[in-house]
Amino acid sequence: GAVVSQHPSWVICKSGTSVKIECRSLDFQATTMFWYRQFPKQSLMLMATSNEGSKATYEQGVEKDKFLINHASLTLSTLTVTSAHPEDSSFYICSARDEARSDEQYFGPGTRLTVT
Amino acid sequence: AQRVTQPEKLLSVFKGAPVELKCNYSYSGSPELFWYVQYSRQRLQLLLRHISRESIKGFTADLNKGETSFHLKKPFAQEEDSAMYYCALSINSGNTPLVFGKGTRLSVIA
Numbered sequence: 001g002a003v004v005s006q007h008p009s010w011v012i013c014k015s016g017t018s019v020k021i022e023c024r025s026l027d028f029q030a031t032t033m034f035w036y037r038q039f040p041k042q043s044l045m046l047m048a049t050s051n052e053g054s055k056a057t058y059e060q061g062v063e064k065d066k067f068l069i070n071h072a073s074l075t076l077s078t079l080t081v082t083s084a085h086p087e088d089s090s091f092y093i094c095s096a097r098d099e100a101r102s103d104e105q106y107f108g109p110g111t112r113l114t115v116t
Numbered sequence: 117a118q119r120v121t122q123p124e125k126l127l128s129v130f131k132g133a134p135v136e137l138k139c140n141y142s143y144s145g146s147p148e149l150f151w152y153v154q155y156s157r158q159r160l161q162l163l164l165r166h167i168s169r170e171s172i173k174g175f176t177a178d179l180n181k182g183e184t185s186f187h188l189k190k191p192f193a194q195e196e197d198s199a200m201y202y203c204a205l206s207i208n209s210g211n212t213p214l215v216f217g218k219g220t221r222l223s224v225i226a
Contacts (some may be wrong), residue, residue, distance in 0.1 A: 034213045043161070043202060043218040093160070095214075105214060107152075107160040 002028045002098045004061055006108035020060055020080045021111045023094030029074035030096035034105070035067075038091040047092075050077040084115040118143045120205050122217035129193050130225050137188040137220050139177075139203030147205045148213065149179055149186040154200040163201070165190070173197070193224045 003026040013019045031052045036044040049057040055064055056069035057078055068080040077096075081088055093110040097103050117140045129135050141147060151163040164172055166179040166186060177188045186203060200221050204214040 044216045046215075049213055090209050095160075104162060104165075109159040 001106075002026075002096075002101065002106045004094065004096050004106045004108040006092075006094055006111050008111060009109060010112040010114075012114045012116060015085055016083055018080055018082045019084060019113060019114070020078055020094055021094075023077045023096065023108055025075045025096040025098070025106070028098045028100060029094070030077075030098065031044045031074060032076040032099075033071060033096045034038070034092055035077075035079050038093055038110070039100070040091075044093060047079075051059065052077075081113065084113070085116045089113055089115045118147065118205055118215045120215055120217035121202050122201075122203055122220050123216070124220045126221045126223065128223045128225060130184070131195055132192050135188075135190045135193045135222065135224075137201050137203075137222065139188065139217060141184050141186065141203075141205050143184075143205060143207060145207060146181075149177070149205055150152045150204040150206070151177055151186075151188050152204055152216075154201045154202070154219075155201070160202070166188060172210070185209075195226055198222055198224045204222045 005024045007021040007022045016019045035047045038044050039048050047061050050069045050071040052071045060065045071077040091110050091112050095105045095107045097105050121140045140203045141159050149166040150162050152165045164177050175190045200219050202219045203217040
């Protein structure tokens with residue numbers, strides 16, 4: 001099946017710094033990728049829809065200037081958490097839609113961000 | 117707005133017992149419904165989608181539009197079924213994201 005990777009798998013950063021998370025579709029092209037956030041023992045909450053070659057669509061309540069999304073190619077979307085705060089600590093998961101396979105979404109393994 | 121409700125946070129059953137994980141949705145149109153599973157320390161993966169009408173790992177789910185439900189069932193639970201199960205909804209097969217329920221943790225006791 002299709003594979004989505006994320007890098008890094010975990011990251012620790014200091015308050016006020018920025019961290020970039022990459023999401024790659026390894027064996028298919030994805031014009032659309034999604035970024036989710038998952039708190040411990042809770043469900044996935046959609047943050048934004050990343051569209052290749054255009055601006056991301058953010059969900060209500062998600063600060064677009066804080067969570068910068070870039071989808072510069074058909075296999076890569078990046079999420080940059082700017083000026084990170086401890087409350088940004090969470091598990092970030094991306095998914096990519098494989099339009100060649102009935103639009104099935106494939107999920108990355110997630111990135112655990114800890115802001116100290 | 118679309119919503120997916122999974123009323124049970126935790127469901128514990130004995131090995132060999134039947135399992136039913138409940139899922140209800142709210143959407144006025146014709147959604148596409150999915151069940152995703154997340155085993156311990158693994159990524160989220162698709163288990164079932166209603167349009168395919170398949171049985172995967174012994175699990176089945178039928179879309180009941182009258183009751184707006186998409187319950188997941190398995191006649192005989194196995195220990196390896198222990199995982200987190202998420203019901204999800206998509207309003208079309210275009211570029212719309214999935215709306216997830218809060219998830220149900222299934223624990224199968226030997």
